[in-house]
Amino acid sequence: xxxxxxxxxxxxxxxxxxxxxxxxxxxxxxxxxxxxxxxxxxxxxxxxxxxxxxxxxxxxxxxxxxxxxxxxxxxxxxxxxxxxxxxxxxxxxxxxxxxx
Numbered sequence: 001x002x003x004x005x006x007x008x009x010x011x012x013x014x015x016x017x018x019x020x021x022x023x024x025x026x027x028x029x030x031x032x033x034x035x036x037x038x039x040x041x042x043x044x045x046x047x048x049x050x051x052x053x054x055x056x057x058x059x060x061x062x063x064x065x066x067x068x069x070x071x072x073x074x075x076x077x078x079x080x081x082x083x084x085x086x087x088x089x090x091x092x093x094x095x096x097x098x099x100x
Contacts, residue, residue, distance in 0.1 A: 007067060020037045020039075060096075
C-alpha cells in the first residue's frame with residue numbers, strides 16, 4: 001500500500017528492514033524492548049539518511065509527554081544521540097493528526 005501511495009503522489013519510497021526481532025533483549029521484553037527497537041531503527045535509518053538531509057519521527061506531543069513519564073518508553077533518551085532526527089508533529093496531538 002505504501003509503495004502504491006508513494007507512486008501515486010510521485011515520491012520515492014525506500015523500504016528499510018531492521019533486525020530488532022532477532023535481538024534477545026528485545027524478545028525478552030523486560031522493559032528494554034523500546035530501546036532496542038529504536039536503536040535498530042535509527043541505526044538502519046542513519047545509513048539511509050546519508051542520502052537525505054534528516055530523519056523524521058512521527059511522535060506527537062502527547063506521545064512524547066507519555067514517553068517522559070513511562071520508564072519503559074525510552075524514545076527521548078534514545079534520540080539524544082541522533083542529532084539529525086526531527087519531530088515535525090511535536091506541537092500537535094494524535095487527535096489533531098487524526099482529524100486532519
